[in-house]
Amino acid sequence: MTGTARIYFDNAATTPLDPRVRAAMHPYLDGAFGNPSSLHYDGRAARDAVEQARVSTAALCGAKASEVVFTAGGTEADNLAILGVVRAFRGQSVHVITSSIEHPAVREVCRELAAEGVAVTFLRVGTSGIIEPDELAQAIRPKTRIVSVMAANNIVGTLQPVRELARIARGQGVLFHTDAVQAAGRIPLDIHRDGIDLLSISGHKLYGPKGVGALIVREGVTLSPLVFGGGQEGGLRSGTENVAAIVGLGEAARISIESRGEETARLVRLRERVIDGVLAQNLDAYLIGDRYRRLPGHVCLAFAGLEGESIKLLLALDEAGVSVSTGSACSTNKAGEPSYVLMAMGMDAFRSRGSLRITLGRFNTEEDVERFLDLLPRVVGELSPITSRGRAKTGACA
Ligand code: PLP
Numbered sequence: 001m002t003g004t005a006r007i008y009f010d011n012a013a014t015t016p017l018d019p020r021v022r023a024a025m026h027p028y029l030d031g032a033f034g035n036p037s038s039l040h041y042d043g044r045a046a047r048d049a050v051e052q053a054r055v056s057t058a059a060l061c062g063a064k065a066s067e068v069v070f071t072a073g074g075t076e077a078d079n080l081a082i083l084g085v086v087r088a089f090r091g092q093s094v095h096v097i098t099s100s101i102e103h104p105a106v107r108e109v110c111r112e113l114a115a116e117g118v119a120v121t122f123l124r125v126g127t128s129g130i131i132e133p134d135e136l137a138q139a140i141r142p143k144t145r146i147v148s149v150m151a152a153n154n155i156v157g158t159l160q161p162v163r164e165l166a167r168i169a170r171g172q173g174v175l176f177h178t179d180a181v182q183a184a185g186r187i188p189l190d191i192h193r194d195g196i197d198l199l200s201i202s203g204h205k206l207y208g209p210k211g212v213g214a215l216i217v218r219e220g221v222t223l224s225p226l227v228f229g230g231g232q233e234g235g236l237r238s239g240t241e242n243v244a245a246i247v248g249l250g251e252a253a254r255i256s257i258e259s260r261g262e263e264t265a266r267l268v269r270l271r272e273r274v275i276d277g278v279l280a281q282n283l284d285a286y287l288i289g290d291r292y293r294r295l296p297g298h299v300c301l302a303f304a305g306l307e308g309e310s311i312k313l314l315l316a317l318d319e320a321g322v323s324v325s326t327g328s329a330c331s332t333n334k335a336g337e338p339s340y341v342l343m344a345m346g347m348d349a350f351r352s353r354g355s356l357r358i359t360l361g362r363f364n365t366e367e368d369v370e371r372f373l374d375l376l377p378r379v380v381g382e383l384s385p386i387t388s389r390g391r392a393k394t395g396a397c398a
Contacts (some may be wrong), residue, residue, distance in 0.1 A: 007322045007368045011205075011297060011361030012154055012182060017248075018207035018362070024251035025209065028244035036241050037232065046243045053250025060253040061180065061199055062190030063216045069236045070214050070246050074181035074202030076226075077215035078105040078148075080236065081177040081198040084223030085146040086113060095119040095143040097174075099131055100344035103154050105200075106179050107340075110148070119143070127346045128290040129158035137168050146175045151183035151199075155341045155357060156289035157298025159187065166195035175221060181205055181213070185256030186264070186295050197221050201253075203245065207362055208252030212245035263362065267296035270360050270369050274299050277373040283380050288342065288355050297360035302351065309383050310354025316379045322372055325357040 008016070028049060034042030036050050054065040071077045086094050098110045100122040114120040121139045125131050131149060140147075147169040151162050166176040177198035180189055184199075185206040191199055197218045204210040217223060217236070229238030271294075278285045284304035306313065310326040317324055338352035360369075 004321060004371075007364070007372055009358045009360060009364065009368070009372065010323045010325050011364075012157070012295075012357060012359035013325055014204045014210065015207045015361050016363055017209060018252060018255060020255060021208050021248045021251045025244045025248040028247050032243075034243075036243060037230065046241075049247050050241055050243060053246045053253075056250040056254040056257075057201065057214050058216070059257055060184055060189070060201065061196075061216055062192055063199075064219065067191070067216050067218055068214050069217055069233045070212065070241060070249070071237055072211055072242070073213040074103075074179070074200050074205070075105040075213075076237075077200035077202070077213045078103070078177075078179050078181075079109055080215050080223065080226055081200060082106065082109045082113070082146060082148055083226055084236070085175055085177075085198075085221075086118060087224035087226075088222045089145055090224070093119070093143050094145045095121070095141050097121045097123060097136065097139050097144055097147045097169075099123045099125060099149050099160075101125050101129065101153055101156075101341045102148070102150055103179060103181065105181075106148050106150065123149070125344055128293070129153060129156045129288075129341075129345050130290060130293060131160055131165065133161055133164045133168055136165055140169070140172045140174060144172070144174045146177055146198075148177040148179065150179040150181075151189065152180070152187065152295050152298075153289070153341065154182050155339060155355070156300045156345070157182075157294040157357075157359070158289040159183070159293045159295065162196065163194045166197075170195050170197070182295060182298075185253065185260070186267075186297070188260070191216055191218055198223075201249075203249040203252060206249070206252040206256055209245045209248040212242055212249045214249065259362075264296045267360055270364060270366065271297055271299055273366070273369050274358055274360070274372070275301075277369070278376065281373070281377050283377060288345070288347075295359075297364075299358040299360075300355050301358070302355045303380055306380070306383060307351045307354035310356060312383055313354075313356060313380070316383060317376075320375050320379055322375070325359070326354055 034046035036047040054068045058065045058068050110120045123135050152159050169176040175197040179200045181202040184201045199216040201214045203212040225236045227238050285301050288300040314326050338349045342352035
């Protein structure tokens, strides 16, 4: 492609660094280099910055600053939540409940625990990608210690009934963790209102830097650390704090809170334009997941008969200047293999091989959406000759 700017529609994979976040981080990569544990002026300046970021990060989900544990990203926060709870019950038999559509940062931890002999239940989801709260109620056993269900799915974008699930778990004295890596900053969250005990956040999904995140640990919840050392972060995450990245996460959280109302409405408008525009194009496209119970900027589509070609479609769009993702291109899913998320939603192996994930973000415009809609029919058409289009659909998932 020449001349025109590329279109970045992969904001669920990562978001660009907001220039305001970069500006806030800059001093801590430069003159303000102190170690927050040092007692002198330079150390105190770094400590103040970390504590200010803690206040902003807490506000993202209605937590207190003292409930924030900074980590090196969403994966580490998820690991700390689940392993931290299981290890706190050392020597006792423990049952863990999660869903069948979690990100590998939760799924692989649960699979590892299962391999170590811990009882783990993977809850089913319906064809729209949403857990039926009754399924959770029935799965809880006397030894269940933690339920981990994501707030929003990273492939399909569907939102889980987190408040209802948390109510059921806590009603039985079971801790409730939610991986809010995709949800935080995009939908309102409040750990106290929603009854959440543990909540994971990642900086780079929020227009902040990569390699930083947080686990929100509600006051009174006991966790065992996974990293041992100098006792930073209340002993839950030893290691000298990544001050610049933490400051970036705090500023990213502040901006998200400030702009959320308007930004949500704008992204929903753009999302609906993408969905309506693609469905009107006679390309045999179908939407995956519930139409409305989804993240504001998240679209997950497939083209009937072309599911196995999703990687080619991604590459053709890439060539045309648009960055998107497929439902199977996760690091643990080899390209072209069926997606466990789509399989869990009841799609057959063929249809689970491909979806197109279009995720809109802060820096996307209406013009991006219209350009995408203009070029999509040509790109899809080149993959599938006109004569083969119009095949009967194999049943919509929405
Ligand atoms: N959880 C979800 C739902 C995600 O989408 C991701 C990243 O894609 C993660 C966890 C992992 O976060 P990080 O990349 O910060 O380790």
